[in-house]
Amino acid sequence: MNVDTQTAYRSLATHFYTTRFPEIPVSELDEFRIIGELLRAAPEYRPDYFRRLRNALALDQKLRGHFWIAQEINRTLNPVTVLGLPRKRKLARRQRISDDDFAKWVSALLAKGLAVDAGALMLIRMTGARPCELSGISVEGTSIHVLGAKHSHGGLRGADRMLEADDDFCQLVRNALEAFRSEVRSLDSIRMAIHEVAKEVFSHGKPPSMYTLRHQFGADLKASGMSRVQMAYVMGHQATDSIGRYGDKRFGRAEAVKVRPAPEADLTQVRETHARYSPARTVSVRAER
Template sequence: MTSTRTPKTEMAYAIKAMQIRSRAARDLGYFSHFSMPPMTIVDHLIGRKPTIAKNTWKQYKNALRSHFQGLANESNESVAVEELQAAIAALDSEPSTGSLKYGTRTSATKQKHFKQTDLDKFVDYLAGNVGRHKFANALRTWLLAAQLTGLRPSEWESAGLTEIAGLPCLTLRNGKATNGRANGEFRTLDLSKATAADMEVLLEMFAMLEGHLSEMRFDELQTSLTHYMKRATRACFGRRKKYPTLYSLRHQFAADAKLAGHTKEEVAAILGHATDETAGRHYSRAVSGQSAVRVQPVDSEVRRVRAKARPYPYGPRRSRTFAL
């Protein structure tokens, strides 16, 4: 079966697999992780499962499986291939049962929602540090644009303003468009309900991107803002269990869209999801919603969403979409 993973994912899996092997070698006293039998590595990882969060466990399994499969494909030794295939089978048969519901490290400190009071406080903090912190204004601009549109951080690289059928629109390439996870390769957001202030936010965002991208690549800018936000949120909010990230406003946007009365299909289309189930399973609930959503999906993209979930039990109204 041909892999549809992106080169970036393949690289991430390869790095993670090497880390898993190195950890096993260190814990078990092997001089080199290359001398370890595949099943020994798998057994060690399974032994660590009670200390690993469920989602992290899945990532580790996928990374190690991908690594072993690559080695098996490249090997001409039947015994080595059999050992690798046995290790893959052991990974495939091992469920996530027994792993932690939530982790205790990185992802466990990430806050999914971003309440308006917190956002206002943080934006004020950033505004007060413009001129003192290199990325303060860039991050402030990014967050306000993310609040308005719900874009994934990576999607801003391809985003642009245009006009379709006389209506202002934001067009972009969908993130996670591999393996049928996105609602098509591109999506369009109708901005006809956006205010003049909203449009100013978007224009400022694109001007900021243009300025910084003349000095660095987009991924470098995103990484810099991610690191700066991690430091800045802790300086702004002090000690707390969870802190907002660049992605938090996408989760907040999803909750706002649900509360505003958008159907599951409309929420999926706005977010670029292939099915109407994703936002319900992985994003903030409507009860976390707090503000109006002024971007709308286009009708053709709403129709393209695959139905899997039950309708939302709340939402006072149906929102309008325009045909495309």
């Protein structure tokens, strides 16, 4: 787990403590109180958020030295999924953005002196990296290395990727990295600043988010003609079916994609899990006599 993810998890846990136990010091919370409140709050959360919050609470308690509490939290099942209760509907979020709107967004951030935040947006738009992966991007020559945030199976199916692009594009990535690293900021503070500026610039309709840029990048990849395996690799997915949830090809632009898997990229680690359709077979019908 990288530093940004760990920081985000601890921030999530702190928010849970302060909102659910406003009058109880964190040091006095035991597993019964934490797990009990987590179970009561479960219907308010979508399953993926419940899982993320549970992981955040377990990590926070582990880092506080409460290993038993962390273990019990990790064992907690979501009553919504276990009992088949109605799930909270996912909020519709903006999934595409035009180049003009993106330029307005970045310009508004720069006008407010938010170079770190503008750099973050540029990096996501250019490389398709997850927000939590931005600190792990490096450029050497015409190679762009993204240290993946999602690993499983003991690291055997990691989501690191080696990409390549031309000299001019790699220089743009370097410039964005320099802006992003010009000040030490938490990912949460960057996300909040970006959201506030987005609400100002796009006061009508749904404001875009970092999530929007990754979806637009996915749409552009689909229009680029890359194979499923190549697209999954560039996005940092471990399996090819994941790209299906990102972006709409109809709103993608092939020319917007400037990166591709580097020659040394190991695409064999990407599992091919998308549905395949075999050609329809001709069925002969014997005429009745």
